[in-house]
Amino acid sequence: MPAACSRPVRSLRLPVCCLIALCALVSNSPAIAQDKNLLDLEKFELKFGFIKLTDCAPIVIAKEKGFFEEEGLQVEVIAQPNWKTLLDNVISGELDGAHMLSGQPIAATIGFGTKAHVITAYTMDLNGNGITVSNTIWERMQENDPDLLASQPQHPISADSLKPVVEELLDEGEKLQMGMVFPVSTHNYELRYWLAASGIHPGMYTKSDIGGRTDADVELSVTPPPMMPATLEAGNIQGYCVGEPWNQQAVAKGIGVPVTTNYDVWKNNPEKVFGVTKQWADENPQTHLAVIKALIMAGQWLDETDDNGKLVNREEAARILSRSDYVGADFDVIRNSMTGFFYFQQTDKREMPDFNVFFKHDCTYPWYSDGVWFLTQMRRWGQITEPKPDAWYHETAKKVYQPEIYLEAARMLVDEGLLDEDKVPWDTDGYKQPTDEFIDGITYDGKKPLEYLKAHQIGNKD
Amino acid sequence: MAYLELDNVDFGFGPVSHRYEVFERASLAVEQNEFVAVIGFSGSGKSTLVSLLAGLLKPDRGQVHINGKVVAAPGPDKGVVFQNYSLLPWLSVYGNIELAVKQVFPSMKRGERRDYIQHYIDMVSLRGSEWKLPGELSGGMRQRLSLARTLSMKPEVLLLDEPLSALDALTRSQLQDEIIRIWEEDRRTVLMITNDVDEAVIMADRIVPLTMGPAAHLGREFPVTLPRPRDRATLNFNPEFKELRNEVTRYMMNLNEEAKSLTRSVTLPLPDLQPVLPGPRVRVG
Amino acid sequence: MLGLWIILILACLVGAAAWAGKHRTVKAIDVAGLNFLTPIVRLCYGEEPEKQLKDIGRFIVVPVIAILLFLGAWHVVSEKIQTKSGKLPNPRDTLHAAKAINDFHYRENDKQAAFNLNGEERAQELERVEQRLEELKPLEAEVNKNVAAAKEAAKERLATKVAPLQEELDTLTAKFKDAKKQRDDELASLASQAAVGDEDAKNAFVGKVRAYRQLASDERDRLRDLRTEINDMRAEKDPEEQRALAEQTAIAEERQYLGKMQDQLTDSNRYEKVDEENAKLQEARETLYAADSATILKAATKVAQTEDRIDRIEESGYAKPATLPYQVKRSVLCVFVGFLIGSAIAIPLGVLCGLSKTFMAAMTPFIAIFKPVSPIVWLPIALIVASAFIPDPDKHWFTQWLWELPLLGEYKINPAFIASAVTVALCSLWATMVNTAFGVAAVDKDHINVARVLRLGFWSRLFKIVLPSALPLAFAGLRISLGVGWMVLIAAELLSSSEGIGKYIWDQFNNGASDSFANMVFVVFVVGIIGLVLDRMMIVFQRLVSFDGAPTAI
C-alpha cells in the first residue's frame, strides 16, 4: 500500500487515500498503513540558503518536486551572496539551514573563522568541481607536454606540465595566481592537493598568515564562484578551482580550459553538506528529521536511472536549476555536467556519468571519514595550527557528522516504502573503506589520520 | 524729562579696525503723545535710530530712556514697523497678525481674538487677502500688513521706519490719515522716519532732520504748528505750510552740499584717476 | 489591464483639471514639478497656441526624440560591445527580460493562489492547467526538434567556417615542426664547427641561435593566433540556435510552471491536505474510541498530533520566492525606514548645530570624518550591531512584533533589512544635517528682530520663527538625502543580501546566464524611475514648504 505514495504513481495517490479513508470509515477498523506525515514538527516554515552552484540541487529539487511539502514543510530557498554570509546567516538564525561546503561545519565547530557548533546529517553530493586554467596557461602547459595538444588528451592531467610554467614565473619574480572559493572549501584543498601532488607548493596558513601564502609557489585567493570566469578573463587570476556551472561557463565562453575535475584528484570525494547549527537541531529534532527525509528523497530522485543506467531526471533538474531564482545559468550550461557530460574544451566533450553524484555510492550518508579527511587537510595546510592526536580527529568528526539522524530518517523512509532497504549502509561504523584513488595514489584510511598526513611530501606531517 | 529720550548717544558698526560710526552725540527728546518725524538722507542712520530706540541695538555710549527708564531690551510696548516689513513669509496675513496678538494678549479668547485681528486687517484695507502669503502681496500691501501687525500690539511708542514709502500717492494719503487718526485716538507717542518732506509736514508735530553720516546727529528742529486736522486740499495753499516745507528742504539740501564738499575736498589732491570713494552714497532719501 | 488603468487615471486627471480650471491646474502641475505638461494644458484652453506649440516642441517632442536617438544609439552600440563574458543587451533584449521578470512574478502569484484554492474554483483551475499542459505537449516536441535541427545546422555552419582555418592550422603546425627540425639539425651541425672556432665564430653562433629562437617564437605566436581565432569562432553563439533555445526555454519554463500548478492544485493544495488530515483524524478518533488501556495513550496522542497539524496546515502559506515587484517594494520600504531614521537624527542635530556655534564646533569633526565614509564600510558594522540586538530573528520579540504588523509584516523585516536601513541612514543624514544647520543659522535677522520685539520664548522662537524659516533649506537637504539613500541602498542590499533590488542585481550577476545582463539593464531603468519618483515627491514637499516660491532644480 505505501508504495502507492511514491512519486511515479502519485496521480493515483489522491483517490487511493480517499479510498483508505472510506474503508476506514466503513469497516471501522484501525488504520493499516504507516502514515507518512506523522512527524511532530516543531517548525514547518523554513528558510534554507544556497549558493548558486548546481550541487545545491537536492534542496531545490526537494522544494520544487514537493518532497518538503510531503513532509509538511514549507521551505523558502534563498540565494546567498557568498559562503561567509551564508554561514553567518545560519549561525544568526536568519536561515534554518543551508547548502554548505564540507569544511564549513568542521571549521565553524573547531573555531577556524566564525565559531559556532554546526552539524550535518546529510552529504549533498560527490565530485562536481573542476580546475580551470586560462587559455594562455593551457598553451604553455601544452608546450611543456605536447600530448596535451591532442584534441582529447589522456586523463588525468596532473600539474606536472604546469610546474615549469610556475617556475618560469617565479624566475621572473611573479607568482601564478589562482582562485578558489573559500579558505575551508573543498576547492581549496583539492587545488592544493593537485598542485602539491606535482611538487608545486600552494602555501601554508600560519597564525599570522591567514591568507595561506607562506612559502607559496602559487598564490591562491578567494573569489566568489560566480566571479571566477570574469576574474579569469580580466587576468587577475590565471586559473581556478570551482564547482559547476563555472567551469563549463569558461568553456562556453571560450576563456579557459578545465584541465581536470576533482573526480580525477580524488575519485568520489565528498563535496557539499547540508548544515544546521547544533542548537537548531536540538530545538527542532523532528523538523530536522523531516528535512533529511525530504533531502534523501530528492537525492534519490536526482540519481534515478532507467534500465540502461541513464539518469532520467537530470534534464528536468537542469531545467529547474536554470530558473533565475535558483542557479540561474543557461540551461545548456547546467545541463552539460548535470546529465553526465563534461566539456573540457569546445572539441573535447566526454561522458562523465559520475561527475555529479547525489545518491549513488552511499553518497548522502554523513561519513566520519569524510570529516576526518577535511580535518587532515586543515592540519596539512596549517589552518589547524597545532599538531593533534588521532583521537582528536575522530572526536571532532563525530561532533559534526551525525549519521544517527540520517539513519533514523532513512529508517522512516524505508518503513514508508519510499526507500529500498539496501540503499542505506546500516551497519557501517561511519568510516569508508581505505582508498588510494587519488591523483598521487596515496592511500587514505579515515581511521589513521596521522599516518595519512605523514604520507605527503608538502605540508605539515603531524 | 521727555517721555522718549535719546541721550548723547554714540553708536557704530564693525570692529575697531574698520569701524563705521553712525552716531556721535546724538540726542533727541520726544514728549508723550507727540508725533515726531525724522527725515534724513539714505544711509544717514535713520533705521539705526529706530533700532536704538526699540532696544534692538545698544548704544556704545549714552542711553535711551522711555518714561524715565533705561531701555534694555526690545518688547511689544515699543512697536516697530520695520523698513523692510519683516513679515514672516510662511504665515498668511492673518497668521502674521495672529502671532503678534497671541503673544501680546495671551489671555484673549478665541472669538474675541478673531474679531480683533479682523479689525486690524480691515483697518489697513486688507480684507479679502487674509489668507494670502506675504509673497503674494504687493509691496504696499506688505507695508500695510506690517503696520497692522505693529498696531495690533497696542504699543506705547510707535516707531515707524518709512512705513509708507512703497505706497502710491492715493493710498499713501489715506494711510497717513489713518495713522493720524489712530494716533489721535489712542494718543500714543509716535516717531516716524520718512523721506518725504511733505509727509513730515502734514503729519508731524515736529520735524527733526538727521545730518549726513558718518557720525550723524540730529539737527535743527522744525516745529509744525499747523492746526489739526490738516486738510491736504487746502494745505497746499497755506503759506505757512509752503514756508516750512521750503525751509526744511533747503536745510536738507545744505546738508547734502556740505557732505558733497567734504567728499570733494578728499578727491581734490588726487590726479586724474577716478577713485572709488568710501563713505555714503549721496541720494536724496 | 495596465493600459486600462493608465487610461482611467489619465481620464481622472483630465476631469480634475477641467474642474479645477486652468490656473489651478497649471499651479498643481508646477507644484508637482511636471512643468512639461503646462503647454498642453494651456493649449487646451486655447492660450497663445503658437507659443504653446513651440513649448510642446521643446519640452515634449525634443525629449522624446532624444530618447529615440538614445534607443537607436544603444541598439547600435550594443551590437558592437561583446566580450566573452557576455554581450551588452540591446533594447529588445531588455524588453524581453522585463517580460520574463513579469511572467515569473505572475506565475509565482498563481502558484500561491492555487495553494489556497478550494472547491469549484480549484477544479476549474485544474482543468485549465491540464488543458494547457495538453496543448503544450506537441509544441514542446516541435520546439525540441527545432533546437536539435538548429544545433545541427549551427554545427555544420561552424564546421564549414572553421574547416579552412583548421586546415591551415594543421598544415602550419606540420610545416613549423619540420622547419624547427631542420633548424635544430642545422644548429647541431653548426655547433660542432663553432666549438672549434674562435670567439667570433662562437659569438656568431649565438647570433644564429638567437635568430632561430626568434623564429620559433614567431611561429608559436602565429599558431596561437590561429588557435585563438578558431576558439573564438567556436565560442561565438549562433543566433539561430540561440533563438531556438530561447523558444525552448520559454516552453520548458511554462511546462515547469504548469507542473507545479498541478501539484499546488492537488497534492500540495492546502484544502487537499486538510481533507487528507481530516480523514486521518477521523481514523485516529475511531481508534481512540476502540482503544483499551494499553493503547489509549498512543491513540490519544495521535489525535492530538493530527489536530495540531490540521491547525498548522490551515494557517500555512505557500513559501513564495521573492519576485522583483516584491523586492522593489521592500527596497522602497527600506529606503524610507533608513531615511526616517536618518532624518530623526539629522534634523535635531542640525537644529542644535544651527542654534549654537559651540555645539556646531563640537559636531564639526564628526561631520567631517563620517560624512565621506562609504556605505561599504558602514554596512558590516551596521550588520554586526543589528545582529547583536536581534540575535535570533525567528524568536526575538522585536522581529516577531514587526512580522505581526498588518502591512509591514509581509516584508519580513530582519537584521539585514535593519542594517541596510541604518546604512542608508548613516550615509544620507549628512546632507539633511548640514542643510538644516545652515538653514537654522541663516534665519533672516529681521525675523529674529520680530521675535525679539514680540519677546518670544525659546521654544516659540524655535517653532514659530526658526524652524519654519529653515524648512525650505532643510527640505532641500532631505531631498538630497533621499537621493543619496536610494543610491546607497542598492549597494547595501547587495552586500547584506537583504531581499531587495540590490540582492536581485547581485543574484543576476551571479547567474551569468545569457539573459542576466538584460535583466540587470532592465533593473537599471526600474531603479532610475523609482529614484525619479522619489525625487519628484520630495520636490513637491519642498515646493509646499517653500514660502518664497524658491526655484527648485529640475
Ligand SMILES: Nc1ncnc2c1ncn2[C@@H]1O[C@H](COP(=O)(O)OP(=O)(O)OP(=O)(O)O)[C@@H](O)[C@H]1O
Ligand atoms: N549691520 C550693519 N553693519 C555695518 N554697518 C551698518 C549696518 N547696518 C547699517 N550700517 C551702516 O550704518 C549706516 C546707517 O544705516 P541705516 O540703515 O540706519 O541707514 P538709513 O538711514 O536707514 O538709510 P535708508 O534710507 O537707505 O534706509 C549706513 O551707512 C550703513 O552702511
Ligand SMILES: [Mg+2]
Ligand atoms: Mg533705513
